[in-house]
Amino acid sequence: MPNLTDCIEDYLKKLLALSCEPYVEVQRRELAKKFACVPSQINYVLERRFSPERGYLVESRRGGGGWIRIFRLKTSQASPWREVIESLNGREYEPSRVRQLLKRLYEEKIISRRESFLLETVTRDRIYEEKGLSKKKAREIQHELLNEALEELLKVSY
Amino acid sequence: MPNLTDCIEDYLKKLLALSCEPYVEVQRRELAKKFACVPSQINYVLERRFSPERGYLVESRRGGGGWIRIFRLKTSQASPWREVIESLNGREYEPSRVRQLLKRLYEEKIISRRESFLLETVTRDRIYEEKGLSKKKAREIQHELLNEALEELLKVSY
DNA sequence: TATCGTCTGACCATCTCTGACCTTAATTTA
DNA sequence: TAAATTAAGGTCAGAGATGGTCAGACGATA
Numbered sequence: 001m002p003n004l005t006d007c008i009e010d011y012l013k014k015l016l017a018l019s020c021e022p023y024v025e026v027q028r029r030e031l032a033k034k035f036a037c038v039p040s041q042i043n044y045v046l047e048r049r050f051s052p053e054r055g056y057l058v059e060s061r062r063g064g065g066g067w068i069r070i071f072r073l074k075t076s077q078a079s080p081w082r083e084v085i086e087s088l089n090g091r092e093y094e095p096s097r098v099r100q101l102l103k104r105l106y107e108e109k110i111i112s113r114r115e116s117f118l119l120e121t122v123t124r125d126r127i128y129e130e131k132g133l134s135k136k137k138a139r140e141i142q143h144e145l146l147n148e149a150l151e152e153l154l155k156v157s158y
Numbered sequence: 159m160p161n162l163t164d165c166i167e168d169y170l171k172k173l174l175a176l177s178c179e180p181y182v183e184v185q186r187r188e189l190a191k192k193f194a195c196v197p198s199q200i201n202y203v204l205e206r207r208f209s210p211e212r213g214y215l216v217e218s219r220r221g222g223g224g225w226i227r228i229f230r231l232k233t234s235q236a237s238p239w240r241e242v243i244e245s246l247n248g249r250e251y252e253p254s255r256v257r258q259l260l261k262r263l264y265e266e267k268i269i270s271r272r273e274s275f276l277l278e279t280v281t282r283d284r285i286y287e288e289k290g291l292s293k294k295k296a297r298e299i300q301h302e303l304l305n306e307a308l309e310e311l312l313k314v315s316y
Numbered sequence: 317t318a319t320c321g322t323c324t325g326a327c328c329a330t331c332t333c334t335g336a337c338c339t340t341a342a343t344t345t346a
Numbered sequence: 347t348a349a350a351t352t353a354a355g356g357t358c359a360g361a362g363a364t365g366g367t368c369a370g371a372c373g374a375t376a
Contacts (some may be wrong), residue, residue, distance in 0.1 A: 002223055003222050003223030003331090003332065003333090003363095004332075004333075005223075005331085005332060005333085006223065027354080027355090028354080028355055028356095029353090029354070029355080037333075037334080038333075038334050038335065039354095039355075039356095040333085040334070040335080040355095040356080040357080040358090041332085041333060041334075042355090043355085043356065043357080044331095044332070044333070048331085048332090060355060060356085061340085061341075061354085061355075062339065062340040062341060062353090062354055062355040062356075063339095063340050063341025063342055063352095063353065063354050063355080064341060064342040064343065064352070064353045064354055065341080065342070065353080065354075066340085066341075066342095066353075066354040066355050067354090067355090068355075096330095112270075112272075114270075114273060114310075114311060115272060115273065115276065117310040117311070118273065118276050118277070118307050118310055118311065119276070120310070121303065121306045121307045121310055122303070124306070127299055127302045127303060127306070128299070130302075131295055131298060131299060133291075137289055140289060141285055141286070141289060141299075144285045144288075145279065145280070145285060148279045148282070148285070149276050149279045152272075152275040152276055152278070152279055153272060153275070153276065155275070156271055156272050156275055161321090161322065161323090161373095161374095162322075162323075163321085163322065163323085185364080185365090186364075186365055186366090187363090187364070187365080195323075195324085196323075196324050196325065197364090197365075197366090198323085198324070198325080198365095198366075198367080198368090199322085199323060199324075200365090201365080201366065201367080202321095202322070202323070206321085206322090218364095218365060218366085219330085219331075219364080219365080220329070220330040220331055220332095220363085220364050220365045220366080221329095221330055221331025221332050221362095221363060221364050221365080222331065222332040222333075222362075222363045222364060223331085223332075223363080223364080224330085224331075224332095224363075224364040224365055225364090225365090226365075
C-alpha cells in the first residue's frame with residue numbers, strides 16, 4: 001500500500017495528464033481536505049515529487065482566492081544538455097537532487113540506463129570518506145566530475 | 159532442516175518465479191515478522207543470496223511506506239566484465255593503461271563510445287590537483303571510482 | 317577446535333507526516 | 347481610504363516509520 005505522498009503525487013500527475021493546459025491549478029486547502037491531511041503535506045509532496053530536477057515548476061499565490069499551479073516542463077529538443085548543466089549549477093550541489101535529475105534524464109531517453117548508473121557512482125561519498133576527505137571537499141570534487149562528464153556527453157550524440 | 163537464510167531465499171525466489179514483473183517487492187519489516195527474525199536478517203539474505211554476482215539487483219526505499227525490490231538480471235554478459243575488472247586490479251593503476259583498456263572495450267563493443275568518454279573523465283588529474291590532493295591520493299580515488307563504475311556496468315544489461 | 321556461514325541487536329540514515337507559527341492578498345469595516 | 351479581518355499559502359522543527367550497517371555472539375562442520 002503506497003503512502004500518502006505517493007497517492008497525492010499520482011493524483012496530481014493524472015490531473016496533469018488530463019489537463020488541456022501545460023499545467024494544473026489546485027488549492028492547497030482543498031487538496032489537503034480531499035486526502036484528509038494537513039495542508040503542509042501538500043508542500044512536502046510538491047517539494048519531493050515536483051521539483052525542477054524531476055521536470056516540474058510550481059507557482060503559487062497566497063491570500064483570498066489563492067492557488068497553486070504545477071507546470072510540466074519540457075526539455076527543449078534543441079539543446080537539452082545546456083539546460084541540464086545549468087540546472088545542476090543553478091542550485092547548490094546535492095547528491096540526492098542529482099540522482100533525481102539522472103532518473104529524469106533516463107526517463108526522457110536523454111541518457112541510457114547504463115549511463116545513469118555510471119554517473120550515479122560519482123555522487124557516492126564512500127570513497128572520499130575512506131580517503132579521509134571532508135564532506136565539503138568531496139562534494140566539490142563530485143560536482144566538478146559530474147560537470148566534466150556531462151560536458152563529454154554533450155560532445156557525443158547518442 | 160534448512161536454516162532461516164535458505165528458507166527466506168526460497169520464499170523470495172518463489173515469489174520471483176510467480177511474479178509477472180521482472181522483480182518482487184517486499185517490506186523488510188513484514189518479511190522479518192513472517193519469518194520471526196530481526197529485520198537485519200533480511201539484509202543478510204539479500205547480501206548473500208541476491209548479490210550482483212548471482213544475477214540480482216536490489217533497490218530499496220526507507221521511510222513510511224518503504225520497500226525492497228529484488229530484480230532478476232540477465233547474466234549473459236557477466237563473465238567478460240569480471241575479467242576486465244580483474245585485469246585492472248592485477249597491475250598498478252595507471253591512467254594511460256586505463257585509457258588503452260577503455261579503447262579496447264569500445265572497439266570490442268563491450269561499452270559504447272559515450273560510456274568510454276564518461277569513464278575517461280574519471281582518469282583525469284586536473285580536478286584533484288586544483289583541490290590540492292597529492293597525486294597518490296588522486297590515483298587511489300580514481301582507481302576506486304573506476305572499479306565502482308565498472309561494477310555498475312556489470313549489473314546493468316544493455 | 318578453527319573457520320566460515322548465520323543470526324541478533326544497538327545504532328544510524330532517510331523518507332513521511334503533523335502542527336505551530338509566519339507571510340501575503342483580498343475583503344470588510346470604521 | 348486606512349485599519350482590521352478573513353482567507354489563502356509557506357516554513358520549519360520534530361515525531362513517526364521504514365530500511366541499512368556493523369560488530370560480535372552463535373552454531374555447523376571440516
